[in-house]
Amino acid sequence: MLTHIRLNKDKDLPLYIQLYEAIRDVIEDDNIQSEKLPSIRSLAKQLGVNNVTVVNAYKLLEQENYIYTVKGSGTFIKRPSFSQDNYLVEEGDMELMLSGIYPLLKNSIDFASVSPTPELFPIEEFKKSLIEVLDRDGGQAFLYPEITGFGPLRESISEFLLEHYSISATKDQILITSGGQQGLDIISKTLIQPGDVILVENPTYPGAFAAFQSRGARIIGIPMDNDGIDLDELKSYVKRYRPKFIYLMPNFHSPTTICYSETRKKDVLRLAREYDFYIIEDDFLTDLSFSDENKLPLKTMDKFDQVIFIKSFSKIFMPGVRIGFMTLPKALMKDIIKAKHTTDISSSGYLQRAFDLYLRKGFWRDHIENITAFYRDRYQLMISGLEKLKHFGISYLEPGGGLSIWVSLPKDFDAIELYEECGRRGLAIVPGKVFFTDSSGSEKFIRLSFSAVSEEEIHKGLGILKDILSKSENEPSEKYMPFL
Amino acid sequence: MLTHIRLNKDKDLPLYIQLYEAIRDVIEDDNIQSEKLPSIRSLAKQLGVNNVTVVNAYKLLEQENYIYTVKGSGTFIKRPSFSQDNYLVEEGDMELMLSGIYPLLKNSIDFASVSPTPELFPIEEFKKSLIEVLDRDGGQAFLYPEITGFGPLRESISEFLLEHYSISATKDQILITSGGQQGLDIISKTLIQPGDVILVENPTYPGAFAAFQSRGARIIGIPMDNDGIDLDELKSYVKRYRPKFIYLMPNFHSPTTICYSETRKKDVLRLAREYDFYIIEDDFLTDLSFSDENKLPLKTMDKFDQVIFIKSFSKIFMPGVRIGFMTLPKALMKDIIKAKHTTDISSSGYLQRAFDLYLRKGFWRDHIENITAFYRDRYQLMISGLEKLKHFGISYLEPGGGLSIWVSLPKDFDAIELYEECGRRGLAIVPGKVFFTDSSGSEKFIRLSFSAVSEEEIHKGLGILKDILSKSENEPSEKYMPFL
Numbered sequence: 001m002l003t004h005i006r007l008n009k010d011k012d013l014p015l016y017i018q019l020y021e022a023i024r025d026v027i028e029d030d031n032i033q034s035e036k037l038p039s040i041r042s043l044a045k046q047l048g049v050n051n052v053t054v055v056n057a058y059k060l061l062e063q064e065n066y067i068y069t070v071k072g073s074g075t076f077i078k079r080p081s082f083s084q085d086n087y088l089v090e091e092g093d094m095e096l097m098l099s100g101i102y103p104l105l106k107n108s109i110d111f112a113s114v115s116p117t118p119e120l121f122p123i124e125e126f127k128k129s130l131i132e133v134l135d136r137d138g139g140q141a142f143l144y145p146e147i148t149g150f151g152p153l154r155e156s157i158s159e160f161l162l163e164h165y166s167i168s169a170t171k172d173q174i175l176i177t178s179g180g181q182q183g184l185d186i187i188s189k190t191l192i193q194p195g196d197v198i199l200v201e202n203p204t205y206p207g208a209f210a211a212f213q214s215r216g217a218r219i220i221g222i223p224m225d226n227d228g229i230d231l232d233e234l235k236s237y238v239k240r241y242r243p244k245f246i247y248l249m250p251n252f253h254s255p256t257t258i259c260y261s262e263t264r265k266k267d268v269l270r271l272a273r274e275y276d277f278y279i280i281e282d283d284f285l286t287d288l289s290f291s292d293e294n295k296l297p298l299k300t301m302d303k304f305d306q307v308i309f310i311k312s313f314s315k316i317f318m319p320g321v322r323i324g325f326m327t328l329p330k331a332l333m334k335d336i337i338k339a340k341h342t343t344d345i346s347s348s349g350y351l352q353r354a355f356d357l358y359l360r361k362g363f364w365r366d367h368i369e370n371i372t373a374f375y376r377d378r379y380q381l382m383i384s385g386l387e388k389l390k391h392f393g394i395s396y397l398e399p400g401g402g403l404s405i406w407v408s409l410p411k412d413f414d415a416i417e418l419y420e421e422c423g424r425r426g427l428a429i430v431p432g433k434v435f436f437t438d439s440s441g442s443e444k445f446i447r448l449s450f451s452a453v454s455e456e457e458i459h460k461g462l463g464i465l466k467d468i469l470s471k472s473e474n475e476p477s478e479k480y481m482p483f484l
Numbered sequence: 485m486l487t488h489i490r491l492n493k494d495k496d497l498p499l500y501i502q503l504y505e506a507i508r509d510v511i512e513d514d515n516i517q518s519e520k521l522p523s524i525r526s527l528a529k530q531l532g533v534n535n536v537t538v539v540n541a542y543k544l545l546e547q548e549n550y551i552y553t554v555k556g557s558g559t560f561i562k563r564p565s566f567s568q569d570n571y572l573v574e575e576g577d578m579e580l581m582l583s584g585i586y587p588l589l590k591n592s593i594d595f596a597s598v599s600p601t602p603e604l605f606p607i608e609e610f611k612k613s614l615i616e617v618l619d620r621d622g623g624q625a626f627l628y629p630e631i632t633g634f635g636p637l638r639e640s641i642s643e644f645l646l647e648h649y650s651i652s653a654t655k656d657q658i659l660i661t662s663g664g665q666q667g668l669d670i671i672s673k674t675l676i677q678p679g680d681v682i683l684v685e686n687p688t689y690p691g692a693f694a695a696f697q698s699r700g701a702r703i704i705g706i707p708m709d710n711d712g713i714d715l716d717e718l719k720s721y722v723k724r725y726r727p728k729f730i731y732l733m734p735n736f737h738s739p740t741t742i743c744y745s746e747t748r749k750k751d752v753l754r755l756a757r758e759y760d761f762y763i764i765e766d767d768f769l770t771d772l773s774f775s776d777e778n779k780l781p782l783k784t785m786d787k788f789d790q791v792i793f794i795k796s797f798s799k800i801f802m803p804g805v806r807i808g809f810m811t812l813p814k815a816l817m818k819d820i821i822k823a824k825h826t827t828d829i830s831s832s833g834y835l836q837r838a839f840d841l842y843l844r845k846g847f848w849r850d851h852i853e854n855i856t857a858f859y860r861d862r863y864q865l866m867i868s869g870l871e872k873l874k875h876f877g878i879s880y881l882e883p884g885g886g887l888s889i890w891v892s893l894p895k896d897f898d899a900i901e902l903y904e905e906c907g908r909r910g911l912a913i914v915p916g917k918v919f920f921t922d923s924s925g926s927e928k929f930i931r932l933s934f935s936a937v938s939e940e941e942i943h944k945g946l947g948i949l950k951d952i953l954s955k956s957e958n959e960p961s962e963k964y965m966p967f968l
Contacts, residue, residue: 118623126626127618134611139602142610142802178662178806182828189698194678210826214673320626320833322662342694344666348832349804 002026002038007047015049016056023057027066027077037067037075064240065220068440078438109461111448112428114254114315114403120374121318122358122367129357137353145349147341149176149325153356157325160359164287166300167309173328175340178347179319180284180312183326184211187245187280187308189339190332192217197241201229203435203442205254208247208282221437222246224253226397228260231267238275245278245308250298252285255435255447256406257399265298272306278329284312287368289401290376305329315403315451316371323347323355375403378450378458385462386448392469404449406432410469414443418468427464486510486522491531499533500540507541511550511561521551521559548724549704552924562922593945595932596912598738598799598887604858605802606842606851613841621837629833631825633660633809637840641809644843648771650784651793657812659824662831663803664768664796667810668695671729671764671792673823674816676701681725685713687919687926689738692731692766705921706730708737710881712744715751722759729762729792734782736769739919739931740890741883749782756790762813768796771852773885774860789813799887799935800855807831807839859887862934862942869946870932876953888933890916894953899927902952911948 005022007015023037038046040054047054058075061067069075133141148154154171161167161174177183184207192198194216200208202221212219220237223230229248238246248268250260260268272279279298286295299309309327328336340346358364382405383398393410409415415431422429432445448465450458489506491499507521522530524538531538542559545551553559617625632638638655645651645658661667668691676682678700684692686705696703704721707714713732722730732752734744744752756763765782773779783793793811812820824830842848866889867882877894893899899915906913916929934942 115628118627121623121626123618123623123626127615130614130618131611134607134614139605139607139802142605142607142804143602144599144798144803178828178831181826185827194700207826207829210822214823214826216678314628314829318623318626319628319829322828322830322832338694339698342665342691342698343669343827344662344806345691345798345803346806347662348806348835351832351835 002043003046005047007049016053016060019047019049019053019057020060023061024064024066027061035077037077039074065237065438068438076439078440108423108426108428109457109464110428110452111450111461112430113452114449115319115452116315116371116403117374117452120371122363122370125361125363125367126318126321126354126358129354129361132357133350133353141350141353143349145176145346145352147337147346148172148328149174149347150349150352150356153352153359154325156356156359160364161327165297167297167327169327173330173333175326175328175336176347176352177310177324177326177340178344179314179322180282180310180324181207181211182343182347183310183312183324184208184280184282186326186336186339186343187310188212188215188217189343190335191244191278197237197243199234199237199241199243199246200437201248201253202437203255203432203445204247204437205249205282206434208280209437212247219437224256224258226258228253228258228264229268231264231271234268235271238271238277242275243277245280246272247280247282248298249282249284251283251295252288252399252402254284255404255430255432255445257397257402257404259295259399259401260298265301269298269301269303269306273304277306278332279307281307281309282312283309284315285402287316288372288375288403290372290379291400295401299327305331308332316368321351321355323351375451378453378455381455381458382448382450382462385458389462389466389469392466394469403451404447407446407448409444409446413469415446416443418446421468422464425464425468427461429465486527487530489531491533500537500544503531503533503537503541504544507545508548508550511545519561521561523558549721549922552922560923562924592907592910592912593941593948594912594936595934595945596914597936598933599803599936600799600855600887601858601936604855606847606854609845609847609851610802610805610838610842613838613845616841617834617837625834625837627833629660629830629836631821631830632656632812633658633831634833634836634840637836637843638809640840640843644848645811649781651781651811653811657814657817659810659812659820660831660836661794661808661810661824662828663798663806664766664794664808665691665695666827666831667794667796667808668692668764668766670810670820670823670827671794672696672699672701673827674819675728675762681721681727683718683721683725683727683730684921685732685737686921687739687916687929688731688921689733689766690918692764693921696731703921708740708742710742712737712742712748713752715748715755718752719755722755722761726759727761729764730756731764731766732782733766733768735767735779736772736883736886738768739888739914739916739929741881741886741888743779743883743885744782749785753782753785753787753790757788761790762816763791765791765793766796767793768799769886771800772856772859772887774856774863775884779885783811789815792816800852805835805839807835859935862937862939865939865942866932866934866946869942873946873950873953876950878953887935888931891930891932893928893930897928897953899930902930905952906948909948909952911945913949 002023007018011018040051044051044054058067062069065078067075068078151171153176154174157174158169158171161169177186188211192212192215196217198212198217198219199222200219201224204221209219222233222237250265252259268279281298283297286297289295297309299307308329312324386396386405394407396405396407409418415433419429419431430447433439433442436442453461486507491502495502524535528535528538542551546553549562551559552562635655637660638658641658642653642655645653661670672695676696676699680701682696682701682703684703684705685708688705693703706717706721734749736743752763767781770779770781781793783791792813796808870880870889878891880889880891893902899917903913903915914931917923917926920926937945
């Protein structure tokens with residue numbers, strides 16, 4: 001595939017740089033027939049150069065995240081590993097959508113979806129608000145609200161931020177969005193020019209990936225450890241690309257469930273200040289902590305207006321309301337509001353009014369306590385069940401919150417094969433590759449969620465998993481447990 | 485500003501093409517200090533070429549819509565004339581937003597806004613649906629609906645399309661959107677690559693302009709006559725640029741109020757077939773016809789799946805519901821659904837269910853009859869009032885529907901000055917330039933809307949207008965009445 005490349009020994013530019021640039025262009029132009037690059041020896045021979053020229057070119061390409069090497073197998077082009085061609089017209093979670101897992105759910109035990117359970121929706125309380133708004137506001141409730149959102153709701157959110165997260169933001173620093181995903185879309189519109197490099201955690205939420213990519217961003221995944229994003233890697237990419245923003249989920253990160261340590265939070269904020277980039281903090285689960293310790297967002301520590309806090313209520317309230325919000329940094333306020341307007345004029349004024357009333361009536365705290373207690377039980381059931389499977393070689397963090405567990409598989413297991421075998425036996429799980437920006441290591445993880453299953457189903461599902469695991473060798477792989 | 489340009493006489497490329505390309509690059513790079521180009525003679529002298537070289541270069545630039553010439557004044561760079569910098573954080577119509585007219589509305593008679601009157605909102609009927617959905621569906625009402633929209637609503641819309649517009653579209657060919665503007669945003673995401681040329685009517689709806697532009701489209705406005713878009717001009721641009729789509733409002737076009745003739749509709753469809761482009765039909769007022777003749781959309785005549793019909797209910801139902809829809813051509817279905825998902829996952833399932841019930845209960849027809857009767861009265865009041873101002877030199881079409889009148893001013897009036905003078909006297913109007921893709925002729929039009937004013941206010945507003953008009957010379961300008 002690289003047969004057209006010609007290097008020029010008379011040029012000032014070193015040969016390995018010339019080669020690096022030529023291959024990079026091929027990759028960026030998407031002009032590739034194979035994911036695998038020629039071997040060092042064969043490419044050197046073809047080009048009439050020393051092996052070391054190719055070695056150096058490949059090294060540079062690897063550093064810049066264009067390629068990766070699998071020992072014994074060869075060198076490959078990095079690509080987002082989830083196939084967006086498998087796109088299906090179904091309701092629900094972005095990651096399931098992108099991975100094409102949905103058909104499986106129909107008659108399966110659902111360890112795949114992180115959709116909340118409708119029986120936990122506070123329908124009675126919200127209904128009161130919905131009706132009261134109609135009686136109170138009449139036709140006004142259905143006029144266009146302000147682009148930034150219904151004023152009183154922005155006030156309520158301002159108080160909500162202070163009360164629950166110790167975040168100070170005035171109502172004018174808040175934009176109501178039609179859900180968290182719209183926040184990502186609006187940020188993409190505001191900040192991304194085609195070709196821009198955006199840094200994300202790897203693995204990450206594919207819905208963010210898709211939003212950034214739809215604006216032509218080049219996305220680079222930064223590995224994580226148990227305290228959050230790898231700071232050295234982050235720094236090296238930040239230095240090289242000077243991104244406008246990076247995208248993080250500091251609490252109950254999806255899919256790894258990791259919560260950032262205080263130190264890592266501070267380090268990331270310091271880096272943002274030093275290299276002048278924004279941090280998009282995507283928060284959809286901070287509120288769902290099963291321990292006594294209350295989690296706080298990264299935004300709480302943001303002194304210099306560098307964190308854009310995007311809040312989704314889909315998992316902790318009700319997805320069908322489609323109301324979320326984001327904070328507005330001063331320097332971007334005008335551009336973000338304009339992007340919101342171009343996107344959908346404004347979010348439903350009626351639902352904004354009802355949600356405002358719901359918050360003002362003080363229903364929120366009870367609701368969160370209610371769902372936390374409920375999910376805590378399921379979580380503990382899941383964790384104690386998984387505990388019994390540990391001797392088969394699986395491992396996982398105990399997140400102490402959220403809606404799922406990120407499981408590292410025994411050495412001889414491949415996540416896709418396991419996913420397929422589970423599927424055949426009536427259990428839907430999510431293979432890790434859905435979340436990775438490249439394919440390195442992604443085959444060793446699965447995500448097991450407990451938000452959409454009954455206690456009985458948790459028992460049954462873990463039984464299926466046990467059955468499959470027990471039929472193989474039980475050798476855990478330390479190589480593949482970067483998060484443990 | 486063009487001092488850096490160097491032409492090369494030894495090149496194969498004719499000098500005037502070289503010059504054309506050089507100036508085009510300057511314009512496209514937005515690298516300009518002045519809107520006015522040097523005179524032909526001075527540029528020829530500076531470059532050491534014949535006048536005719538510059539003349540030919542300018543001619544080519546004008547043909548390609550980069551520049552325009554005002555006799556006696558000079559040659560100018562074409563730009564969208566509404567300033568997006570005047571952006572204000574207020575509720576409401578895109579055009580008012582973009583033009584920064586809002587502050588004026590606070591204490592003025594509002595001939596500017598086309599927002600519907602809340603007293604016409606069918607609150608009681610819709611409330612019934614809202615409550616019934618809660619009782620019927622419980623928590624299910626707040627789950628994620630399908631990305632394409634709540635299935636039964638898509639069925640209702642399918643029937644709606646057949647019943648009211650004689651359009652055949654199955655539920656699977658319909659995508660529910662969070663309002664009409666989102667349809668434009670999704671189309672932009674699906675079809676526009678940076679640098680693509682999009683053809684629109686000139687003048688047109690600035691919200692569409694903004695959505696296309698946010699994806700990096702280059703927008704070319706095609707003039708209109710009383711039957712619709714100018715077919716010869718359209719054809720010449722279609723041939724030159726082979727656009728993926730053109731954007732039209734065939735019924736009660738905004739802002740001109742023009743309805744396409746049947747012949748023009750057929751001609752445009754034929755052209756779309758011949759040159760293989762999509763037509764985005766933006767429909768927000770078809771239903772509001774004051775004559776006995778029922779208007780039908782262009783989509784009704786679409787045999788070859790080339791019209792994407794985007795429907796907004798904001799003006800004819802209630803803007804705060806934020807529910808609209810678009811039809812899905814087969815070839816784009818997958819991409820559009822993906823774009824919708826990346827945009828906001830899905831539109832509010834609860835409101836979709838309520839709107840579905842509202843349609844199924846058969847409230848729609850009564851509602852449309854009700855608002856039509858109401859607006860017909862205001863329309864007639866406005867028209868008969870304007871009739872009395874005709875001798876001052878204004879002219880206008882009688883659209884027989886919609887929510888506003890597009891008025892051509894007497895020769896010695898400038899729309900911006902009139903707008904400012906009206907503003908000082910407590911009357912808010914929209915100067916035409918808000919709607920034009922360039923500034924040619926835009927200074928001769930104003931839009932007067934009657935959707936947000938009482939009968940008394942119509943009298944008062946027209947009185948103010950009369951007062952201003954009567955204090956000047958009364959010479960109508962035929963030059964500036966392309967639509968009459």
